[in-house]
Amino acid sequence: MQTVKPRTMSGFLELLPKEQKVFNSMKEKVESVLRLNGLACLDTPILELSEILLAKAGGETEKQIFRVIKGDTDMTMRFDLTVPLAKYVSLYKNELTFPFRRYQIGKVFRGERPQKGRLREFYQCDADIIGDGELPIEADAEVISILSNIYTALNVDAEILVSNRKVLLGLFEEEGLTGKQNEILALLDKCEKMGKDACFKEVKELAGESAEKIFKIFEMKSLEELKNSGVQNETYKEGVSELEKVLSLLGVMNVKNAKLNLSIIRGLDYYTGTVFEGRLKEFPAISIGGGGRYENLASYFSSSKMPGVGFGMGLTRLFVLLKELGKLEIGGENYSKLAIIPIGDTESFSFNMAAKLRAENVPCEVLYSRSFKARMNAANKMGVPYIIVVGEDEVASGIFGVKNMQTGETVKVKLEEIKGVL
């Protein structure tokens, strides 16, 4: 028979079992933090009508999607979890409890050109709190605390940089630069990459004499400095006061790794207040999740105003990053704690033993039928932590040797004691 060459497209991650198990564990830790924080879980469709998913999209998004046209139906594979959330809360508004606290972890799809490092299918994790009409500032502290809890659960050494858009926007108001605010913000957003001197020069071209004041405030790292800056503008003061409340609540919630940093901009038009971003301490230029406060989630689907605050985190991207940094501990191929290897006429006994151990919640498997050596090799290759070789003597005596595959040590126990020594 003529065969097709098996292959997986670039940008579509496909893991070997050992790595998949590590990824699963990461995803499960994230999910358990989200649940611990009282968030509801959503699982919206991967395929939706293009009219829905592209309701607010511009030309750029349209180019980066996977579109499915079937008969008269024009569909798109979701490219984020935000538009589906906007649709969801608009559609089921009357049945939900507000503020609506939800998370969703799922694959999203980007029709990028295939190139190294660009993911075209990846897991996104979003957490948001959505208000009906209004949403108190406490919610902003909550989502930052959740992100911090996630880093702790993943044992990732990260910092969360927290800012508030109102601070700089208020300053621009006071300086009469409101008309140029987007241009200036775009420059400040790139400041880390451009270098301060180059950035300052360009800001000065737009803001003239105000550039120095802008940079002075832009670089402030404490509430005290912001409060004593002399800026009188109301928007500015509101921003500082929101920052103060958020940072204070983060302290109350024992969040140790969040700190004020006005260099966090996060794009130009979506966020309106709090913005934040997680950074690896070792590689502070790398963002590993972030988000902020937005004025209205669902203006494309509903006339109700629904302000929200939330964050997104690329789980697959974080996994790839941690793998490249050598931070992942790779273990066994499957979830077995124990492989049972029958020799002689003990196969039925071994299958029965496995069933009994599973009933006690011990993940295990029986390695049967091939040569003893082949089965020992399999146990080694799979990385099973413990094995028991069941011979006729063991069955007769009721005493089994549980061998630790790491240390080589064997302990002899009765069947009902096996669970206790794993």
Next chain:
Amino acid sequence: MQTVKPRTMSGFLELLPKEQKVFNSMKEKVESVLRLNGLACLDTPILELSEILLAKAGGETEKQIFRVIKGDTDMTMRFDLTVPLAKYVSLYKNELTFPFRRYQIGKVFRGERPQKGRLREFYQCDADIIGDGELPIEADAEVISILSNIYTALNVDAEILVSNRKVLLGLFEEEGLTGKQNEILALLDKCEKMGKDACFKEVKELAGESAEKIFKIFEMKSLEELKNSGVQNETYKEGVSELEKVLSLLGVMNVKNAKLNLSIIRGLDYYTGTVFEGRLKEFPAISIGGGGRYENLASYFSSSKMPGVGFGMGLTRLFVLLKELGKLEIGGENYSKLAIIPIGDTESFSFNMAAKLRAENVPCEVLYSRSFKARMNAANKMGVPYIIVVGEDEVASGIFGVKNMQTGETVKVKLEEIKGVL
């Protein structure tokens, strides 16, 4: 602003948070059984090259897919988890341990015409054991045992009907009906729906005098009868002996709900030995999962022979079915066990309390800022099992009333005792 009417396509399940939580719990129970049985987890891409996914497909499959064409790349959304598995084991053969035991739970997509009850996006759960060159019959018993364990974990009252294709195929050989075997099997496959008399009549047209013998064996329900049937054909005997071994191992593994039933056919050309199907006891016509033994998983991708045995189970379908039967217990909207409701100047205290409880693994949330009544209503609507109202007196005394929302009962405890009374 002009808005787009929010909607979700028919055939694409989208659940409210309370139902989503029940679905999640179902999926997690299934997954934990699969892990307990020592299966590795795979998570292959949702989007693959059409050349790969359609390698073995005929025209019917092509019509029922969602195709994505972007530039020069012709892609398809996966319609099952079997073709991706065939690709996977062919692609990574040298890195896997055989027999390769894997499960995968993920969404699959069928481009069906939208109509009531037809799912176009749904969760499929597959478990398979794949051999390299050969695979012992023990594997057949293992996968049936796993399916049985899943029904037990889900508290679904099901029976697993087990057959072996070799029994009837051997009988056809002996009766000189090999040329008509597919036609006869197709009729027997429909026998339940057609009714026995109509089915017998049609089989008689094809098989003549042999029809009575075929039906006599087709209706046998025990190994004893099959062994004493007088059929001498070797294929038949092999089938009976495989059935005997499988049923015996199922007994050894304490599987109580599997029984011999030759009426399980499961299509015509894929399975070659053991076949089985799970049926709800209350509605025995409804299949809730099934599978069998196949000769060669990956003939389209590899010249290596890889026999396997496994099952598939439509998780979304089972969820919808159990929901329709009123078998689902719907609980709260999110994972909180406790809602903390601050009144007076106790908000910071309450957020701190929540952080402490989460550190002890108690899922909880703070309901803040609205009227007391609005927050009590929210707690009720969300279905949180316990609440604590934190007033200034509670903070001063260090004693908190934990109210059970089901019984209305309140117990008064210290902060560090809260976890113990939930």
